[in-house]
Amino acid sequence: MSVRRVYIVLLLIVVTGIGWIQSNQWLAATHPVKLVVPKGWPAPVYDFKDNPLTKEGIALGKALFYDPILSKDGTISCGSCHQSFGGFATYDHPLSHGINNGFSNRNAPGIVNMAWQKNFMWDGGIHHLDLQPLAPITAENEMGETITGVLEKLNNNPTYRKKFLVAFGVRNISTAELGKALSQFVLTLVSYNSKYDRVMRGEADFILPEKLGYEIFTKKCVTCHPPPFFTDFSFRNTGLPLDAFLQDKGRMRITGDAADSLAFRVPSLRNVALSFPYAHDGRMATLQNVFEHYRSKEPRPAGTDPLLQKGIPLSNYEIGQLTAFLQTLTDSTLINNPAFLPEEQNRRQKQERDVHGNKGD
């Protein structure tokens, strides 16, 4: 054997050895994704430096989002209460359902445009999107799990281990990767293609009731629900009395300040036609109930937000127009986008198409 051959063999072994050492990094080759920032919107508040979006991370986040593995008994997923057809809020349920036939204390809000939100929940108690999923996962009346319980299940699941290795380069899944993965998917839920948006971009026109409703909206609602998010993200007491059973005092639970009693987040109105029932505990079944609450001439309880103390005068006519306008905030391109629907649903829909002899698209 010549010396040169020995050197070649030696070189091969070294390269293989280094390859083995570095396999972690190479396996984790990911494909970067850039978040859509619609024209005219502010910069996102989410710090993408700590969690750059990747195709693999988003896909993993979506798998987790729709997987009941996150709940203690394997029955509840994030998607159970954040349903695409409800604008990623709960469709037609006042309170979220949890494990063991339980109810949570609040109505699940729509989770679109989260990249622009600083704190989360109806009371703003959570400061970072990555941390948000830990609350429903560990709440006894929601998913009822422990963080260690979820991590153990994921770490014992070969499919998830592989996906986390590819997306985040980790062999041992920790809370940080779980939160980041779920954030990646949720961050992609950007709602900016409703009829309202298309009208503003000059791609469509309001019909008359929508146009009139928009004018009423800009006079009477826009202070708390400014576009493009249709919320100013503040916490306000709209004068709804305390529910004796839930005893939910909203923002006060977080700040400990009596001035924040019964103040809840101003909800976004995007996809509002789909996200009924309304208010933090879903006590109002329809938009009509909401309008009736705001236009009521009954005296408001002490602590009601100054803007609402005298109510908002609304005629029946105006309510009709406002309803027409609010329906233009429904983003059908978002709620029907296969990228955001459970994979199983996408497969099923494809099969259904095949029944009629179509080969799919």
Add this chain to the structure above:
Amino acid sequence: MRRWLIIIALIVPTALYSVNRYKTVNATQGLGLNFIPVVGDKMFSFDSSYINQTGETFTITKCLFYVSNFSITYKTGKRIRIPNSYFLIDLSDPLSCLIRLPVPANDVSAIDFLLGVDSAKNTGGIQRGVLDPARGMFWTWNTGYVMAKMEGVSSVANMPGHKFSYHIGGYSKGQQVTKSISLPVTSKFNDEKPIDITADLLRWFNGPLPISIAAHPSCHSPGQLARQISGNYQYMFGIKQYP
């Protein structure tokens, strides 16, 4: 010749791999600090019951706290800050009570640290290691760390199983419970051995505003009571003096 080359070829990648993995400092180097739970002038034991200033008898089943942001001062006047020094002391786990700081161990004149976790780590998303929320020292519904936790049993605690529990947290304005601790080191130590820091658990109850278990068997959110308890326990530390 050939055999040697093959052996070298096998050793090189293995050595590279080992170097990659074992970059951490040798566990016996640096300044060692050993947290020792005591009650008054006696060693603490999970088996014993104790009496607080209010006259209530209790046993402790669990006690954990975060210490962070260490800064060591030397007799020369030199001061070394140790960024990213976070430790979770679990008094039921002696291994967690002995910590090592990557600084010289001789001629220490003072030890400064934060009892709790600074606000940057409270607001910066999900942390790793001892700050991982999976460690159970974190509130998921109201973002923030439980800086210190004590659980126990007392017949006067009007709670299920007569259990009392104090989960102390809060970092925002008006709810702040983190405490800056400064311990001067005076006596002569054997530099080889860790410095013993005593943690007097009675101090949780006894202090400027004594805590009665009967009146306050539980504290599970930031606020007035949490501040009161942290106002007491900030005085629990001392450097163990040897004759």
